[in-house]
Amino acid sequence: MLLEITIPSPGESITEVEISSWLVKDGDFVKKNQVIAEIDSDKATLEIRAEESGILIIKAKKGELLKVGEILCLIDTKKKTSEKKNISTKQSPSAKKRLSQYKIDNKIDNKIDNKIDNKIDNKIDNKIDNKIDNKIAQKKHYAIQAIPSMGTKSLINRSFNVKRLSKLRRKLSERLVSVKNETAMLTTFNEVDMSNIFFLKTKYKDVFKEKHGVNLGFMPFFVKSCIKALKEYPNINSMIDRENQINFNYYDVSIAVSGPKGLMVPVIRNADTLSFRGIEKTIKDLSNRIKNSTISIDDMTGGTFTITNGGIFGSMLSTPIINPPQSAILGMHNIVERPVVILGKIEIRPIMYLALSYDHRIIDGKEAVGFLFSIKKSIENPINTLIGSENELNNYFEL
Incomplete structure (x- = not known):
């Protein structure tokens, strides 16, 4: 029996995909559920698995464009069974x-x-x-x-x-x-002292990992700080739809993650309802699915605001590009010990530069600056602004 393997639908708006790679050769024996190929859509790379065991007959080459529903390959399921019968009799x-x-x-x-x-x-x-x-x-x-001769023979x-x-x-x-052509994109900057975040991270990271099975990183502090700032400046949590502005009353935060196929931006749904543990576990799960090429289109659509961290690659400062149709994106950068003036004295502090790129059509400069300053206050004084008091630390970290 020849089983047809067709191109699945990666999403509602996608009608065509490209074959990015074949993981097996024509004529190979493949097992049921074995990954045999990868296809690229406009938004993600998807794996194609063998629906039954048998001999593979490839019908489309690497790099070829196929429409959803077209035949990618055939699997001859009869050959393996007939061979087994002949051997046993x-x-x-x-x-x-x-x-x-x-x-x-x-x-x-x-x-x-x-x-x-x-x-x-x-x-x-x-x-x-x-x-x-x-x-x-x-x-x-x-x-x-x-090129004129420079007197060298090599x-x-x-x-x-x-x-x-x-x-x-x-x-x-x-x-x-x-994005560059259709938005009035502008970027504003600020710097933040990470001393208190370092203190909390160092104090609680071991017990946090032992209790929850995930690391305590910087991202939950920034996600929570961004949500607080988005509530203060709601235009930043909005988008333009033709002649209308849509303000979202929920907070789906997109997180830029680097994967084997490039930069992906999965979404943390209802991030305002999640604890530090919930945020870290969601990020870990999404990152693993990106590395394993099992991330879905739904995981990467519908965000209302984006955070990207170029600091993990050593970036000192950048102007991040807005993730459409969103209206703003926060860029985090590397943390460097810098001399700063504290109460008239020079001290060495761990400093991170922050950048907010925003669509100036609906977000004023005053709002953008205020948004970044709100994040700065939350990060520099997290106990009072995010947690409430020192007595709430154990409850906040769910310890």
């Missing part, structure tokens, strides 16, 4: 001898086929490589002729590689350019 010594010979012949045939296939593949690859090399050589020749290696952008990367490029 041959019982006589002469039959076993023939079966052994049959297996040997099959191995020899497979080796011959593989050698032939490899030779053909090598010839094709060599032809392609030769064509590319010839074009590169021609370009080098013309470039060298155009040639500098100026080779390059060309690869097609994935569908996900192409769509991301389009969205980033559209």
